[in-house]
Amino acid sequence: MTTESIIFILLAAFVAVFSVLSVTTKRIIRAATYLLFVLFGTAGLYFLLGYTFLGAVQIMVYAGGIVVLYIFAIMLTGKSKDAQQKPIALGKRFAALMAALIGAGLLMFVVISHHFVSTSLSAEVTNESAAPISQIGSSLLSAGEGGNLLPFEAVSVLLLACIIGGLIIARKR
Amino acid sequence: MNITIDYFLILSAFMLGAGMYGFFTRRNTLAILISIELILNAADLNFAAFNRLCQTGIEGYLFTLFSIAISAAETAIAIAVMINIYRMLKNNFVDELDTLKW
Numbered sequence: 520m521t522t523e524s525i526i527f528i529l530l531a532a533f534v535a536v537f538s539v540l541s542v543t544t545k546r547i548i549r550a551a552t553y554l555l556f557v558l559f560g561t562a563g564l565y566f567l568l569g570y571t572f573l574g575a576v577q578i579m580v581y582a583g584g585i586v587v588l589y590i591f592a593i594m595l596t597g598k599s600k601d602a603q604q605k606p607i608a609l610g611k612r613f614a615a616l617m618a619a620l621i622g623a624g625l626l627m628f629v630v631i632s633h634h635f636v637s638t639s640l641s642a643e644v645t646n647e648s649a650a651p652i653s654q655i656g657s658s659l660l661s662a663g664e665g666g667n668l669l670p671f672e673a674v675s676v677l678l679l680a681c682i683i684g685g686l687i688i689a690r691k692r
Numbered sequence: 693m694n695i696t697i698d699y700f701l702i703l704s705a706f707m708l709g710a711g712m713y714g715f716f717t718r719r720n721t722l723a724i725l726i727s728i729e730l731i732l733n734a735a736d737l738n739f740a741a742f743n744r745l746c747q748t749g750i751e752g753y754l755f756t757l758f759s760i761a762i763s764a765a766e767t768a769i770a771i772a773v774m775i776n777i778y779r780m781l782k783n784n785f786v787d788e789l790d791t792l793k794w
Contacts, residue, residue: 520693527695531703538707538730542714547723554726557707561733564700568744573756577736580760585729585767592771593722596778607717615716623709630701637745639694650750655757658750667754674761681765689772 523640526567534560551589558582567640569649700741707734719785721774725767732763 534557541553558581565574638644662668707730714727736756743752778784781791 524693524695527699531699534703535706535710538710541730542710542718542727547720547726550723550726554729557730558733561737564703564737565740568740570740570744570753573740573753576757576760580764581733585764588767588771589722589726592775595775596722596784607719612717615713618716619709619713622712623705626705626708627702630698630705635697635701635746637697639696640745644744649744649748650753654750655753658754670754670758674758677762677765681768685768685772688769688776 521641523567523642523645527564527640530560530563530567534564548590548593551586551593554589555582555586558586567645569645572650572652572655697741697745700737700745704734704737704741707731707737719787721777721784721786721789722771724786725770725774729763729767732759736760 537553537556537560541550541557544550544553558577562574562577562582565571565577658665659667659671711727711730711734714730715724718724718727736759739752739756739759743749743756774784777789781789783789
């Protein structure tokens, strides 16, 4: 039992518990908070894989941006009718549970029976030499072999379109 | 106990299942969006784990980066739409939103 294994098991249990809680809790603001914990746990897994920049981006964009947006939206659409919302029919809930369980179970079965060839988590994997930030940066801005300039620019145009679209949709009429 | 890629994939399959369950049972539009966020996060975790444990290179890493950016954009637009719906119809439960134009 190496340190990496223990950390992985702790993070995985954290993520699993909070992802279940975030879809089963009654109050939506709690669902958003549990989502925040799930995202933190995932960032921890990225750190464990040695992807420190990715973990930082996950925390900044997801936890710092998206979850705050969710909480604002929940506050704005307040008047929480959650309490007086009629509960979903038991049959439907059971059907949804079966769909999720069978779907995820089938996926796990396929994963386990496929026998992926992979290295296991160890101290070499966890150190951050795998994807140094300089390599990420030059790959994002190079148009040559192995460069990713086109998707980078496409994402920047997408974000611009998203800013304008968000302003137009949510403006006061 | 060696943590291979299988453990990461099983964890993300579990997250996907939780997200699917929430997507099917929730009625509040924002709660549905939270479930979608869980599903996207599971996919991101898969990309990163495959990239790190099954091959060399940074393609999966960059794909996760782009995926995070795109899901941020998607969330911003979706929340703008939902706030607009709430402002017009004073409601954000999908089973009660049955008016398109009035």
